[in-house]
Amino acid sequence: xxxxxxxxxxxxxxxxxxxxxxxxxxxxxxxxxxxDDALEPxxxxxxxxxxxxxxxxxxxxxxxxxxxxxAGRAVLIAGQPGTGKTAIAMGIAQSLGPDTPFTxxxxxxIFSLEMSKTEALSQxxxxxxxxxxxxxxEIIEGEVVEIQIDRPATxxxxxxxxxxxxxxxxxxxxxxxxxxxxxxxxxxxxxGDVITIDKATGKISKLGRSFTRARDYDAMGAQTQFxxxxxxxxxxxxxxxxxxxxHEIDVINSRTQGFLALFSGDTGEIKSEVREQINAxxxxxxxxxxxxxxxxxxxxxxxxxxxxECFSFLNRALESDLSxxxxxxxxxGITRIRGTNYQSPHGxxxxxxxxxxxxxTSPYTEKETRQILKIRCEEEDVELSEEAHTVLxxxxxxxxxxxxxxxxxxxxxxxxxxxxxxxxxxxxKRVYSLFLDEARSSQYMKEYQDxxxxxxxxTGQMDTS
Amino acid sequence: xxxxxxxxxxYLTEVEVAAEDVLTTKQQIxxxxxxxxxxxxxxxxxxNEVSDSEKVKVCFGSVFIKFSKLKTMEMIQKDQKQLDxxxxxLRKGLKAKVNRLNEMQGKPELRGYNLSPLSSDEIKxxxxxxxx
Numbered sequence: 001x002x003x004x005x006x007x008x009x010x011x012x013x014x015x016x017x018x019x020x021x022x023x024x025x026x027x028x029x030x031x032x033x034x035x036d037d038a039l040e041p042x043x044x045x046x047x048x049x050x051x052x053x054x055x056x057x058x059x060x061x062x063x064x065x066x067x068x069x070x071a072g073r074a075v076l077i078a079g080q081p082g083t084g085k086t087a088i089a090m091g092i093a094q095s096l097g098p099d100t101p102f103t104x105x106x107x108x109x110i111f112s113l114e115m116s117k118t119e120a121l122s123q124x125x126x127x128x129x130x131x132x133x134x135x136x137x138e139i140i141e142g143e144v145v146e147i148q149i150d151r152p153a154t155x156x157x158x159x160x161x162x163x164x165x166x167x168x169x170x171x172x173x174x175x176x177x178x179x180x181x182x183x184x185x186x187x188x189x190x191x192g193d194v195i196t197i198d199k200a201t202g203k204i205s206k207l208g209r210s211f212t213r214a215r216d217y218d219a220m221g222a223q224t225q226f227x228x229x230x231x232x233x234x235x236x237x238x239x240x241x242x243x244x245x246x247h248e249i250d251v252i253n254s255r256t257q258g259f260l261a262l263f264s265g266d267t268g269e270i271k272s273e274v275r276e277q278i279n280a281x282x283x284x285x286x287x288x289x290x291x292x293x294x295x296x297x298x299x300x301x302x303x304x305x306x307x308x309e310c311f312s313f314l315n316r317a318l319e320s321d322l323s324x325x326x327x328x329x330x331x332x333g334i335t336r337i338r339g340t341n342y343q344s345p346h347g348x349x350x351x352x353x354x355x356x357x358x359x360x361t362s363p364y365t366e367k368e369t370r371q372i373l374k375i376r377c378e379e380e381d382v383e384l385s386e387e388a389h390t391v392l393x394x395x396x397x398x399x400x401x402x403x404x405x406x407x408x409x410x411x412x413x414x415x416x417x418x419x420x421x422x423x424x425x426x427x428x429k430r431v432y433s434l435f436l437d438e439a440r441s442s443q444y445m446k447e448y449q450d451x452x453x454x455x456x457x458x459t460g461q462m463d464t465s
Numbered sequence: 466x467x468x469x470x471x472x473x474x475x476y477l478t479e480v481e482v483a484a485e486d487v488l489t490t491k492q493q494i495x496x497x498x499x500x501x502x503x504x505x506x507x508x509x510x511x512x513n514e515v516s517d518s519e520k521v522k523v524c525f526g527s528v529f530i531k532f533s534k535l536k537t538m539e540m541i542q543k544d545q546k547q548l549d550x551x552x553x554x555l556r557k558g559l560k561a562k563v564n565r566l567n568e569m570q571g572k573p574e575l576r577g578y579n580l581s582p583l584s585s586d587e588i589k590x591x592x593x594x595x596x597x
Contacts, residue, residue: 099576133591136582169495172502175509200585232491233498237556241576244591252591289581 050368072323079361101296107305128324130294303328304347307339382412399437
């Protein structure tokens with residue numbers, strides 16, 4: 001028994017490494033636009049393959065966004081399905097870095113019962129504009145060497161005390177008043193703690209215990225954090241730069257909402273007066289040098305799903321002086337504008353189309369398809385034999401790239417089931433027979449449509465606009 | 466030594482000088498803060514432990530001179546003001562120096578470095594956002 005106890009105390013707690021398990025998305029392999037310093041696209045880089053012309057165009061736009069030159073402009077990425085429109089947008093987002101706000105939404109997301117379309121759009125617009133502000137505080141930061149508190153013998157009356165703080169460079173004694181003693185005992189500060197005292201408010205916060213005192217006690221709570229003894233001067237000035245989005249400022253100032261609104265995600269509608277007030281305040285801050293405005297990027301995928309009202313709202317919103325760069329993507333040709341009977345290229349009204357910079361994407365060649373499939377295999381951790389790769393590339397060329405990508409993970413599963421390490425042609429054949437591609441599926445429909453239910457819509461061209 | 470390596474050496478020297486400059490300023494701030502804290506301790510003990518009529522010995526370099534308490538306090542307070550100002554100036558200069566060093570090393574400029582801070586009221590108003 002005694003030995004067991006000793007074992008338990010000397011046993012170092014096992015450090016378990018928690019690796020974050022991320023789900024693999026369709027574009028998770030994109031790390032950037034794959035351009036070199038001269039903005040020339042590399043054939044294969046950062047997960048991007050081919051589409052050299054459109055990537056180069058996107059690179060030019062990216063540089064302009066970074067320099068802040070093209071706030072309030074709009075870009076349209078147009079191309080057939082499966083030609084990498086979303087990939088280019090993701091690439092732009094990745095290369096902008098974490099500091100530039102990037103908001104992505106799909107065209108159909110704005111249709112909801114709780115919020116009007118224009119409200120959803122203006123919230124998206126304001127989420128894509130960042131405001132950089134700075135907070136500055138004078139603090140006293142140091143490791144507590146000693147606290148000495150004298151309580152009067154009578155039990156009542158003012159307490160007095162002394163607090164000794166040190167950094168690696170210096171040490172000093174502070175006389176304590178009643179208030180400070182109270183907050184020190186409230187925070188349970190003791191010798192060996194590293195604390196900060198906010199000079200303006202007198203607020204004390206504990207950062208943790210000093211490493212040099214790590215062996216003071218044998219048993220310590222798991223929540224005890226050890227920190228280094230602070231360096232430099234005791235009385236420091238701390239400057240913190242925050243980046244918040246305009247939408248976040250809107251939300252906390254929209255008075256009908258509690259402060260919980262930000263967490264529940266359901267913000268409801270924000271009054272336009274609140275927005276105007278915020279705009280005025282932010283502009284005032286900018287004039288005073290207190291804030292920088294970072295126009296970010298708003299990406300609307302499947303933009304043909306927007307209707308006429310949304311398009312006219314976009315027209316107007318792009319003219320506001322607090323406007324982000326708008327990137328849209330569509331796979332439609334000449335089609336009806338939603339909500340009207342008029343036909344227009346890309347399903348976008350001509351007047352809006354006129355304001356756009358249009359980037360076109362073109363179908364991938366066989367070689368590029370091969371490379372994309374290879375990248376996806378690496379991303380999904382599937383090993384592919386040379387022949388299987390060739391077969392898959394053929395499938396990708398003849399059906400669609402998306403279908404071929406779907407086959408990768410399914411073939412990987414089949415391969416693992418037969419305890420193989422490398423996906424062979426048979427695995428591909430098997431999943432090819434298990435899952436139909438679009439062409440074979442419609443072929444099947446044509447042959448057997450009489451045996452399906454509700455087959456009266458014989459001329460049934462799907463109305464997608 | 467050919468021109469190329471000479472230029473590299475020159476560049477490296479320049480960077481080192483700039484870095485040394487930053488370090489010296491930092492050390493200077495630490496030294497001044499030490500002095501400021503010692504002065505503060507002196508003021509406290511003068512206030513609490515010495516009666517008004519008493520005279521105290523003040524050390525100037527290597528000699529001790531007897532001074533009245535009030536006069537001493539006045540002197541130290543003046544010194545404190547001077548120290549505060551100097552530290553502030555050094556801090557301002559430090560920013561420019563760090564910027565210059567970053568520029569020489571080809572590092573990107575720190576974001577939001579030149580912003581003036583929000584007032585405490587404004588910070589309080591958007592505190593909910595910052596504490597995320």
